[in-house]
Amino acid sequence: RYPNQAVVLRAAGEGNWFHQFRAVTLIRISPFPYILYNYCSVATRVKYGPYITGSLLGMVPEVFVAIYTGNLVKTLAEASSAEEHGLSVTQIILNILGFLGTVATTILITKYAKRQLETMKKEEEALLL
Template sequence: MEGLGSVGALAFIALYIIATVAFLPGSILTLGAGVVFGVVMGSFYVFIGATIGATAAFLVGRYLARNWVAKKIADKKNFGAIDRAVGEEGFKIVLLTRLSPIFPFNLLNYAYGVTGVSLKDFVLASIGMIPGTIMYVYIGSLAGSIATIGTQSQPGNPNAQWAIRIIGFIATVAVTIYVTKLARKALETEVL
């Protein structure tokens, strides 16, 4: 994909959209984006693909598969409370569930389709995916870098490069965990 340039990026985004709509786990693709595209562009491509895929799933849940989705989520104990809260604070609740890894991303995309949340609030709240996206893409980029240890593609001082990568990784994980805890607390307050 990397060698295909912008065509590779578009192909990756299209693959991510399809995977999201098809209930396939995006974590493998997200890690792969870090290996292939690096942290910055990988995070950007994942965010675009995940946002478009989530929006497509939301629209399918709202208009094409509403009854099927309603049956799938009927027995989820947290969903009733989330549905009530979404009616009042759509953007905020979607944002908080995006920040918290407790909620399954793919199912939630369809489930929000049967709630009263507006499409605009749903799409705008996608910014909540950014911390987790960056963390997983960063992990993927580290894995890609580990694969090149001892090769010609690691110029300069490899010890300094690895120290920076490890510090960056620790900081990324710490921020993601902190944001997740804040989101979980805020969501518990909103839903209860």
């Protein structure tokens, strides 16, 4: 079901520390199920150091989006309560721009990760030929 990521993960097990780190980070950023990825990384020769650091760095965008979205929902909930005076036009515009910027950045990072994974897959296929 995920042949591109499987090829990259197999290749990552064969590479040096940075190659493994890069593969782990890119796969964590891409939409690849964590449970399946964890199983595959154990089955390959990805070392502990690149796995942990790549996982931590690769999960930052997702965590940032979750935190920002939660904060935005909290702000909107507080603004809609009767006790608060509501949000000013400037605050509304800044919240919308911040949310759109977060979504756009996440999309760009995901596209970059997919492109890099495709490059790594082609490099691995070239080595096998």
